[in-house]
Amino acid sequence: MPWAQARAVAATAPAALGAERVPLGAAAGRVLAAPVRALVAAPAFDTAAMDGFAVAGCGPWRIAGRVLAGRPGWPGVLAAGEAVEIATGAIVPDGAEAVLPYEICHVDGGLVSGAREAKDHIRRAGEDAHAGDEVVPAGRIATAAVLGAAAQAGADELTVHRRPAVAVLVTGDEVVTRGIPGAGQVRDALSPIVAAIAGRAGGEPVEDHFLRDDADLLRTAIESATADVVVVTGSSSAGAADHLPTVLAGLGARWLVNGVRCRPGHPQALAVTAAGRWVVGLPGNPFAGLVAGLTLLEPVVAALAGRMLATPVTLPVVGAASPYPEGVRLAPVEIGDGQARIVPGARSGSLRAAATADALAVLHPHWSTGKAAALLTLP
Incomplete structure (x- = not known):
């Protein structure tokens, strides 16, 4: 699927989760599921x-x-x-x-x-609002100003969309979670990436599970998960140890995205199980997983949280990168002086270049240095 289409599908397929009443202090960053109405006039007196x-x-x-x-x-x-x-x-x-x-x-x-x-x-009394007036419409994120306006309006609680819970299933016999990797081992770099992306999108990372390369273990973990979104890392391609496609087929899942025309990050996936659980498959290479997380995971979590996906900023992009003829290439860039400059040395398995970048530039096949491109800011 083309990259832009895949991202649009991820942003529009899920419906926002249900609403709950929470205290003002717990509403920060949540999306209003109902408007804030003034309980008293503001000001209440001259x-x-x-x-x-x-x-x-x-x-x-x-x-x-x-x-x-x-x-x-x-x-x-x-x-x-x-x-x-x-x-x-x-x-x-x-x-x-x-x-x-x-x-x-x-x-x-x-x-x-x-x-x-x-x-x-x-x-004058009531010059800002009269009792019953709508102060903030539904759909707005509860920013500091929104919370302050709600307090001025007399509210102690707000009605907000529930935060989507996000669980991570890290697959791979070679993956270790801490310390110095031994021979044939690699550190898990994707769990913290998922947590950062999900958190920015309005989600709540709830648990990480580390699984051997075993289809039965993966199926059991997906079936028993209680999170709204299950992220599976390192099992979305077509290799002998990539069990996610077979497991999802066995669960009767409906595929929405199965591979994206981008480099890196081609073997990414989005599906919804018969039980209504969203499953996002990320490739195991860390930079490819970051690309896939911004392509599919962030839009899904944002939609479930009731958020509108922000339109990427567009700036001229300068530097050296090889466009991908069949889709888009995502390259790390530094932003400054009204343009984005490509950070050299990006590779699918390395996050070193991305770690010094401000955003990822979406480079189309006919891009050349100096032409404008959309930018995905990094969490």
Whole structure:
């Protein structure tokens, strides 16, 4: 399947997971499954926008008292020619027409004088929202500003889409999880890559399992997994130890992607089992696995989390790379000065070049140095 089509399939095939109510602090980075509505007006009362004096009528004004934030409002109505010293956020007295900031005031004994400005420096009750107004629509990610706006609106909880749980099944008799690999062994480099990609997409990495090259073990692990997405590394190609295609066939899985026209990362796969579990197959070579993770895994997890996949930034790409005639080549690049520069030395089995890069450039067959290309930022 062409690379762009494969990524689009991964982004659109899954539906967002169900909703749950969580406290504001737990909603950060989650996607709103329902709009945030104001429970109270914002502001709830006429409030001072500056420290200074609330005044009525023409000056100079007689200072009648002081009002502080968080304290009861001024009793009665401010009469013409009167002023009340006021703090930012305090309740503006009834009858006040403006707040004069300290910077433009002159105090002489019990009198204050100053020229009224065009702005009255009063935030009127309900000017941001009235009770029941939609403050933030559904579908937005709960950013810091969204969480703050929800708190201002009186919310203690938000309705958000559930975070997709992501499990990793690392296959291969040669794979070790820690320490210095021995003869014929390699370290697992894909589990941390999956965790980083899934986390950025709104998922929750929940468990890693390491399996020998055995079809029965792989089938049992997929069947018993409770995660929403199961990532299988190193078993998606057509070699003697690549059992994923046979296992998925035995599970009655529906294939959506079975190989992608890209280099590196061609033997990647996406399927959904009869039980509704999403399975992403990544090639075992680390850089190829990174490419496949950004191609299929990130869009799947984002869709399940309720997120829209961001459109890649496009910049001129300079440097040396060999285009792949039958599809796209993904090359690590550094970004600066309005362009992307290819990091040399990229190989399917090595992450050294990618580790110093900012993004992967998607180079089409007719690309040549200086031409624009889409960029996938690295997590």
